[in-house]
C-alpha cells in the first residue's frame with residue numbers, strides 16, 4: 482500500500498546529498514514537492530518510497546493534499562526521562578525565585594516512582610509519548626534513573642521498551658538515599674547486578690557525571706559504570722558539564738560515547754576534544770530555561786566543528802516540557818543557532834546521536850516518519866513560538 486502526499490509547499494528533507502534540492506542551508510529543501518510513503522503489509526512501519534517535485538509524482542493507492550504546508554522529518558527527541566511518577570512543580574517555582582538546582586530532587590521522584598504500580602507508570606509513559614507525538618516527535622529515547630535499585634531499574638526499562646527501542650540504563654543517575662554511606666558499593670551495584678538486570682531491556686548506558694553535585698558521580702565513578710556497560714554490549718551516553726566544568730565531555734569522547742548531553746559549561750579543551758570526534762554534543766535548552774542557567778554557546782560549538790543535537794530532556798526536575806518546537810525556538814533565540822541549524826540538530830543530528838541513519842531525514846528507504854507544519858515554511862517553528870503548529874503526519 483502506497484500513499485502519495487501532495488500540496489507540500491516546502492519539503493525539508495535534511496538530506497544533504499539530495500540532488501536538485503536547495504542545499505544552501507544544508508536542509509535539502511524541495512519546493513512544491515510530493516512524497517510517497519508505504520508499508521509492505523498492514524501495521525508494518527511505513528518507509529519513504531519516493532521524493533520529488535509534485536509535477537513528477539507517481540500514482541499511488543491513495544493520495545492526500547496538504548494544501549500548501551511544510552513537511553519535515555519527524556523530530557528525534559534523543560534525551561528524555563519519561564518513566565516517573567509524582568510532581569515537582571513546587572521545586573520549579575522555588576528555582577524561579579533563586580533556589581539553585583543540584584540534583585537533590587531526583588530522590589523525591591525516585592520515592593514516588595517506586596510507589597507506582599506498573600499500570601500507573603505505563604499510563605503515565607503512554608500519555609507523555611502521545612503528547613510528544615502530537616507535537617511532531619516520531620522517535621524518543623527514554624532513560625531509567627528513578628528506580629535506583631536492581632528491580633526498579635529493570636522495571637523502568639521494561640516499561641520504556643514497550644514504547645521505544647531507544648532505551649537507556651541510568652542506574653548511575655544519583656546515589657539513592659539508602660546508599661549514601663557507601664558510594665563505592667552503590668557504584669559496584671550499578672556496574673554489576675543492576676546493569677545485568679537492566680541490560681536485556683536497554684540499548685544504551687548513561688551516567689550523570691557531575692562533580693559539582695553531591696548526589697551525582699565523579700569522573701572515575703562514571704568511567705567504571707560506562708566501561709561495565711560497554712562490556713555488556715550497550716552503547717554509551719553521558720550527562721556531562723551540566724552544573725559546572727567537569728570531566729564528562731572529555732570522558733565521553735575518550736570512551737567513544739555516541740553523545741554527551743547538557744554541555745552547559747564547556748572549556749576550550751572540551752570543545753577541542755568534541756570537535757572532529759564521533760561524539761555528538763546534545764544541548765538541552767529547556768533545562769537552562771527551567772533552571773535559570775546560562776545557555777551554552779551553540780554558535781561557538783558549530784563554528785568549532787562540533788556536531789550538535791538538541792533534545793527536550795523532558796523530566797520532572799530540570800525541564801518538564803515535551804516540545805521540540807520550543808527547543809528549536811530556544812536554540813535560535815538563546816544559543817546563536819540559525820533556524821536551519823536548529824532543525825538539523827532536532828532531526829538528522831539527533832538521529833546520529835542515536836547512531837541511526839534510518840530516521841531524521843526524508844530519503845528513500847528511510848522510515849516514513851514525517852511532521853507537518855501548519856505554515857508554508859519551517860521558519861515558522863521558531864517564529865510562531867509557543868503556538869502548536871507542528872504535528873506528526875499520520876499516514
Ligand SMILES: N=CN[C@@H](CCC(=O)O)C(=O)O
Nearest residue numbers: 587689720794796797798799
Ligand atoms: N541531570 C540529571 N538528570 C536530569 C534531571 C533529573 C531530575 O532532576 O529529576 C537532567 O537531565 O537534567
Ligand SMILES: [Zn+2]
Nearest residue numbers: 560562720794
Ligand atoms: Zn537528562
